Amino acid sequence: MSALTPDCDPDMAHCGQPWQGKGSRGSGILSAVVLVALLGLSLVVVTKDVVADAFDFVAVPVGLLAAVALSRRVARLATRGASAVAARVPTVAVRRSQPVG
Numbered sequence: 001m002s003a004l005t006p007d008c009d010p011d012m013a014h015c016g017q018p019w020q021g022k023g024s025r026g027s028g029i030l031s032a033v034v035l036v037a038l039l040g041l042s043l044v045v046v047t048k049d050v051v052a053d054a055f056d057f058v059a060v061p062v063g064l065l066a067a068v069a070l071s072r073r074v075a076r077l078a079t080r081g082a083s084a085v086a087a088r089v090p091t092v093a094v095r096r097s098q099p100v101g
Contacts, residue, residue, distance in 0.1 A: 032073060045059040046060060
């Protein structure tokens with residue numbers, strides 16, 4: 001098995017054992033912080049003239065991939081939150097009339 005499975009976090013906090021669930025507590029937060037740091041660093045490299053312009057060719061794809069990964073995480077958290085709220089909403093039983101027969 002490869003070290004990089006589809007379940008890997010970008011900072012490799014959880015990798016290689018997708019059947020065991022997430023690794024330690026806070027590993028998702030750590031990988032989100034790493035993604036935010038990558039996105040921020042790539043934005044600084046692109047917008048400021050801190051380094052040579054040749055690094056823009058690397059910083060732009062890294063920033064785009066980090067932004068996509070963060071947006072997927074936000075969407076996943078939003079769907080989990082919406083399903084949790086929907087589970088707590090009381091349902092009303094609908095009574096349908098039956099034909100006499």
